[in-house]
Amino acid sequence: MNVMASQPSKTDSVVGAQGLGKTFGGGAVVALEDASFDIRPGSFVSLVGPSGCGKSTLLRLIAGLIERTSGNLQVHGKEVTDPRTDVGMMFQKATLLDWRTAVENVLLPTEVSRAVTKEDQKNAAELLRMVGLKDFLFAFPSQLSGGMQQRVALARLLQTGADVLLLDEPFGALDEFTRERLNVELMRIVKEVQATTLFVTHNIAEAIFLADQVFVMTPRPGRIAKIVDVPFDRPRPLSIQTSPEFNTLVAEVRDILGEDH
Amino acid sequence: MSVHDAIPMPEQRGGLSLRKRRLIIHASIFLGLIALWEICSRLGWLDPLFYPRPSSILHSFWLIYFQNANVWYHLYTTMVLVLAGFIGGSILGIGLGALVGFNAVIRRFLKPYVIVLEATPRIAVAPLLIAALGFGASSKIAIIVLVCFFAPFINTLSGVVNVNEERLELFRSLGASKMQTLRKLVLPDAVPVIMAGERLALTAALSGALVAEFIQRDKGIGSLILVYSRNLNMASAFACIFTLTILGFLIFRGMEWLDHRIAYWKNEAGMERVAAKRAAQMGDLNV
Amino acid sequence: MSDVSSPKAPGTADHLMFRILPHLVLFAVLLLIWEMAVRTGIITSIIIPAPSKIIGAIWELYVTKGTIYRHFFITFTEAVVGFAIGAGVAVTLAVCSALWDPFKRYVSPYAIVLNVTPGIALTPIIIAWFGYGMGSKIALAAVISFFPIFVNTLTGLIQRDEDREELFRSIGATDAQIFRKLRVPAALPLLFAGLKIGLTTALIGAVVAEFAQATDGVGVLMSRFSFQLNMAASLATLLSMTVIGLILFYSMEFLDDRIVFWRRESRGAAASRAKARAWKSRMGQ
Numbered sequence: 013m014n015v016m017a018s019q020p021s022k023t024d025s026v027v028g029a030q031g032l033g034k035t036f037g038g039g040a041v042v043a044l045e046d047a048s049f050d051i052r053p054g055s056f057v058s059l060v061g062p063s064g065c066g067k068s069t070l071l072r073l074i075a076g077l078i079e080r081t082s083g084n085l086q087v088h089g090k091e092v093t094d095p096r097t098d099v100g101m102m103f104q105k106a107t108l109l110d111w112r113t114a115v116e117n118v119l120l121p122t123e124v125s126r127a128v129t130k131e132d133q134k135n136a137a138e139l140l141r142m143v144g145l146k147d148f149l150f151a152f153p154s155q156l157s158g159g160m161q162q163r164v165a166l167a168r169l170l171q172t173g174a175d176v177l178l179l180d181e182p183f184g185a186l187d188e189f190t191r192e193r194l195n196v197e198l199m200r201i202v203k204e205v206q207a208t209t210l211f212v213t214h215n216i217a218e219a220i221f222l223a224d225q226v227f228v229m230t231p232r233p234g235r236i237a238k239i240v241d242v243p244f245d246r247p248r249p250l251s252i253q254t255s256p257e258f259n260t261l262v263a264e265v266r267d268i269l270g271e272d273h
Numbered sequence: 274m275s276v277h278d279a280i281p282m283p284e285q286r287g288g289l290s291l292r293k294r295r296l297i298i299h300a301s302i303f304l305g306l307i308a309l310w311e312i313c314s315r316l317g318w319l320d321p322l323f324y325p326r327p328s329s330i331l332h333s334f335w336l337i338y339f340q341n342a343n344v345w346y347h348l349y350t351t352m353v354l355v356l357a358g359f360i361g362g363s364i365l366g367i368g369l370g371a372l373v374g375f376n377a378v379i380r381r382f383l384k385p386y387v388i389v390l391e392a393t394p395r396i397a398v399a400p401l402l403i404a405a406l407g408f409g410a411s412s413k414i415a416i417i418v419l420v421c422f423f424a425p426f427i428n429t430l431s432g433v434v435n436v437n438e439e440r441l442e443l444f445r446s447l448g449a450s451k452m453q454t455l456r457k458l459v460l461p462d463a464v465p466v467i468m469a470g471e472r473l474a475l476t477a478a479l480s481g482a483l484v485a486e487f488i489q490r491d492k493g494i495g496s497l498i499l500v501y502s503r504n505l506n507m508a509s510a511f512a513c514i515f516t517l518t519i520l521g522f523l524i525f526r527g528m529e530w531l532d533h534r535i536a537y538w539k540n541e542a543g544m545e546r547v548a549a550k551r552a553a554q555m556g557d558l559n560v
Numbered sequence: 561m562s563d564v565s566s567p568k569a570p571g572t573a574d575h576l577m578f579r580i581l582p583h584l585v586l587f588a589v590l591l592l593i594w595e596m597a598v599r600t601g602i603i604t605s606i607i608i609p610a611p612s613k614i615i616g617a618i619w620e621l622y623v624t625k626g627t628i629y630r631h632f633f634i635t636f637t638e639a640v641v642g643f644a645i646g647a648g649v650a651v652t653l654a655v656c657s658a659l660w661d662p663f664k665r666y667v668s669p670y671a672i673v674l675n676v677t678p679g680i681a682l683t684p685i686i687i688a689w690f691g692y693g694m695g696s697k698i699a700l701a702a703v704i705s706f707f708p709i710f711v712n713t714l715t716g717l718i719q720r721d722e723d724r725e726e727l728f729r730s731i732g733a734t735d736a737q738i739f740r741k742l743r744v745p746a747a748l749p750l751l752f753a754g755l756k757i758g759l760t761t762a763l764i765g766a767v768v769a770e771f772a773q774a775t776d777g778v779g780v781l782m783s784r785f786s787f788q789l790n791m792a793a794s795l796a797t798l799l800s801m802t803v804i805g806l807i808l809f810y811s812m813e814f815l816d817d818r819i820v821f822w823r824r825e826s827r828g829a830a831a832s833r834a835k836a837r838a839w840k841s842r843m844g845q
């Protein structure tokens with residue numbers, strides 16, 4: 013292992029990457045190239061960029077779902093090889109199990125690692141209350157709206173107890189109002205549980221609004237074109253989006269992305 | 274007729290509701306057909322030797338169920354066969370389907386044989402099996418197993434193979450073992466499809482039993498129909514057929530009920546029932 | 561396009577050979593094991609004949625004696641004619657039901673009764689009615705192939721696509737035009753699914769009626785060989801039923817592909833989009 017590259021990860025980075033790359037089809041498709049970054053504990057990182065720029069690929073690499081083809085990647089200073097319990101992932105679709113009630117869906121991660129206790133059940137119920145579903149503990153997925161299903165998926169993600177949360181366009185399929193409300197809640201919740209969060213979105217304003225750092229990515233080949241720091245404190249009010257500083261950041265990101273956005 | 278009568282009145286409260294009116298139309302069509310049949314027969318337009326009168330079918334019902342009471346034994350024999358064959362075929366079909374579904378190599382090499390098997394009328398193997406296993410219950414059950422194993426097999430296979438990619442990814446991200454993925458994802462996910470296969474299988478089992486009995490001509494409702502038709506006792510043959518209609522209807526309803534119980538998340542009542550059960554199991558979840 | 565000429569491109573003869581070869585090898589090995597098992601007496605050969613015996617029987621049936629062809633033709637005709645009648649009645653009734661609500665309401669109970677009754681049970685009665693010849697086989701084939709076709713066609717026709725219907729109305733289409741240009745094409749995939757099931761069922765009807773009472777047809781041949789304990793010939797006959805089944809199924813599949821072409825189109829389109837994407841990302845490299 014490259015000693016110099018892994019050095020910073022030992023100190024203050026939760027997720028660290030050095031020259032990370034992923035190709036598909038024996039090198040025919042470069043999904044991600046030469047990504048290097050260090051993510052501080054408890055920080056919120058947004059990944060923004062056009063379709064095909066490797067956002068999902070980066071997340072799936074960190075989750076240990078796919079193997080990298082070059083470079084290094086550590087979570088909590090340990091090389092990523094397999095899916096692990098300190099990293100949790102949430103997808104664009106809720107991917108709930110139809111035959112389980114909301115609580116049982118939230119309990120799935122616990123069930124997979126050990127026997128479920130009364131405490132776990134209470135914790136799951138508490139998480140569902142936290143995402144605003146206290147009256148739907150025993151509802152089945154088909155009885156919930158899209159937004160509610162996504163909240164259950166969020167509760168399930170939190171139930172994993174992971175302190176690195178990966179969210180791949182989690183609210184992308186929802187309407188504008190629901191999405192905005194869920195974004196505000198998400199910001200509050202991840203602050204509360206002190207998780208390090210990577211959040212994928214197509215929306216520049218959303219990316220900036222939520223994050224401490226924005227990874228601006230460009231396609232063909234997929235790479236991180238720039239890491240933009242967002243200087244506001246979290247959580248923030250929605251009204252910050254109309255401030256001039258905010259709009260300068262939006263313009264900056266849009267500039268990097270070029271005519272695609 | 275007054276003008277008012279011509280105006281449709283769907284919200285009519287008094288008098289006959291729409292439902293009652295329809296029921297009456299249904300009944301009159303049915304009774305009309307029966308009467309027409311009876312009259313045609315009595316006028317000599319339909320040969321009662323081949324096309325028995327409704328009244329004589331009714332009489333035959335009374336004969337075979339009560340006076341001679343011979344149908345019970347045959348009905349019982351057939352039902353036992355059907356159940357035995359259905360259970361055997363289901364176990365074989367679901368088991369093989371799961372095995373093949375989980376193993377891509379077996380699946381690949383089995384595919385041509387499945388295509389061939391699908392195109393063959395499986396009931397056609399009946400004489401072969403009877404010749405090989407001899408007359409009696411064992412060859413009949415073998416025939417039923419063979420005709421009814423295919424639907425559960427194919428459905429289990431496709432249910433297991435067509436697992437949602439995203440859910441699989443979720444299980445992988447949770448670090449679930451192969452066994453956990455199987456028990457908590459793949460099998461429950463396949464249940465509705467498997468149940469659909471089971472419905473087809475039970476119907477096929479009944480047909481298989483009948484064919485086996487036609488060939489063996491010893492006992493069972495199939496042999497009874499055959500004997501009655503041979504003797505041109507068509508009224509009794511029809512009474513047996515309508516018995517099978519009732520049986521078929523009960524089977525249909527029974528499987529529907531079972532389906533609703535097992536694939537409970539596909540219907541409102543089932544979800545309510547299980548939700549209440551879970552709530553009771555977990556008790557107080559307040560911290 | 562450089563990748564088209566590459567030797568691994570799908571669809572070329574090399575590729576096909578490469579795919580089929582393992583299957584052939586496995587098949588040959590299985591036959592060999594089977595043959596050995598019978599020859600060494602591990603399997604008693606009365607019940608399960610050796611493959612060589614079966615091949616011999618096929619040779620005799622199809623080449624030296626040629627007995628099979630007449631029976632093959634008879635059963636094939638029974639199944640196809642029965643299917644045509646069953647399908648004709650089923651589609652007509654389904655269309656009437658779809659067009660005219662009262663018809664559907666007052667006819668469907670009888671269709672349901674017919675569905676829950678195992679059609680096979682009618683075999684002896686139909687033979688009494690239509691005699692020992694081909695008529696009874698055709699009738700049984702028609703009766704039992706009726707329901708799957710009827711129910712599929714009706715389901716296809718009564719499913720309503722409100723958005724598209726509104727679009728048709730907005731451009732001033734009449735009810736008849738909506739039926740012809742929207743509802744019928746939308747029902748076709750299900751209709752064909754029903755027809756495919758119906759064909760298989762018709763063949764079963766023909767064969768079962770032959771078992772019960774007949775002088776000609778592969779069903780007769782099959783039971784005759786079986787009860788003579790001539791298992792090799794019996795299996796060879798069974799194989800001819802498979803052939804009939806395959807011919808019927810694939811001719812319907814062919815029609816399906818031709819007539820319901822948009823399904824294949826969309827599959828093709830998805831594939832071509834995926835290809836285009838891969839191509840683009842390679843170009844950008």
Ligand SMILES: Nc1ncnc2c1ncn2[C@@H]1O[C@H](COP(=O)(O)OP(=O)(O)OP(=O)(O)O)[C@@H](O)[C@H]1O
Pocket residue numbers: 036037041042043062063064065066067068069070234837841
């Ligand atoms: N399993 C795979 N096999 C082959 N190519 C893949 C695979 N997964 C992703 N790719 C390719 O890698 C590139 C990056 O894909 P990725 O899914 O990471 O993009 P994305 O930024 O998440 O896009 P989107 O915003 O559309 O979700 C794309 O060109 C894609 O076609």
Ligand SMILES: [Mg+2]
Pocket residue numbers: 067068069180
């Ligand atoms: Mg993506």
